[in-house]
Amino acid sequence: MSSPLPDAASDLAQLSDQLNQGAEKSQRQVIAQLAALGEVGWPLLQDFLKTNYSDTPKLAMAEAYQALRLVEQEAVQEFLNTQFPLGIFPLKSARNIDYRPLQMALAQQEFELADNLTREKLCELAGEGAIQRKWLYFTEVERFPGLDLHTINALWWLHSGGKFGFSVQRKLWLSVGKDFTKLWPKIDWKNGNSWTKYPAGFTWDLSAPAGHLPLLNQLRGVRVAASLYGHPVWSEYQW
Structure with missing residues (x-):
C-alpha cells in the first residue's frame, strides 16, 4: 500500500513558521522551497518582505526579493514595484547621491x-x-x-x-x-x-x-x- 499524500496545507504552514520564526540559515533554505512552489509560495515571500523591511541588512530579505524578481507574473512584479521601488534596503545618503x-x-x-x-x-x-x-x-x-x-x-x-x-x-x-x-x-x-x-x-x-x-x-x-x-x-x- 502506498503512503498517504502529505498534507499540503500543513506543510505550507510549517514552511511559513520556519520563514518567520527560524534562524536566518533556515529562512534562506525555506525561501528557495517557497519560490519553487510557485503561486502557493509567492504570497508568503511577499508577506515576509513587508514584515521584515528594515535598516539592518538581512541576506534572507535579499534572497526573497531576488526570488520574486524572477517570477514572470504581473501581480508579483507589481507588488515589488509598488512596495519596494528602491529595493529591500534603504538607499540613504548623507550627500543626496542616487544609488x-x-x-x-x-x-x-x-x-x-x-x-x-x-x-x-x-x-x-x-x-x-x-x-x-x-x-x-x-x-x-x-x-x-x-x-x-x-x-x-x-x-x-x-x-x-x-x-x-x-x-x-x-x-x-x-x-x-x-x-x-x-x-x-x-x-x-x-x-x-x-x-x-x-x-x-x-x-x-x-x-x-x-x-x-x-x-x-x-x-x-x-x-x-x-x-x-x-x-x-x-x-x-x-x-
Whole structure:
C-alpha cells in the first residue's frame, strides 16, 4: 500500500513558521522551497518582505526579493514595484547621491556594471575633483560619510549572498594581518607577480572568490584601500 499524500496545507504552514520564526540559515533554505512552489509560495515571500523591511541588512530579505524578481507574473512584479521601488534596503545618503542604478544592477546580478557604478558613486562622494580625474585620493576616502559607505556595502553584500562588498574584503585583510601582499592573491586580484588584467581577467559572477568585488585600483598604491578598510564606518555599523 502506498503512503498517504502529505498534507499540503500543513506543510505550507510549517514552511511559513520556519520563514518567520527560524534562524536566518533556515529562512534562506525555506525561501528557495517557497519560490519553487510557485503561486502557493509567492504570497508568503511577499508577506515576509513587508514584515521584515528594515535598516539592518538581512541576506534572507535579499534572497526573497531576488526570488520574486524572477517570477514572470504581473501581480508579483507589481507588488515589488509598488512596495519596494528602491529595493529591500534603504538607499540613504548623507550627500543626496542616487544609488538606485547601483541597486538595480546588483539586483539583476550585473556585477561588472555595478562595479563601474560603484566607482562613479565613490568619486561623487569625493567631489568634483575626483569626478574629473575618475580616481580617489586616500584623504578623500577618509572624509566619506559612513552612511553612504554603509549603503554601498550593504547593496553589494545583500545581492551577492554575503560574498562581495568592502566589509568582506576588510575581514579578509584583517585575517592576513593587514598585509596587502597576502590579500590580493586571496581575492584573485593578483597571481604571483602579475596583476589581474581588467576587465577580462576578473570574474563578474558569483563563482568568484569571496571579496573579489567591488574593485579598487591598486596600481596607485594601497593607501586608498587602507583608508577604506580603516574607515570608522565599520565600527559604526555591525558587519
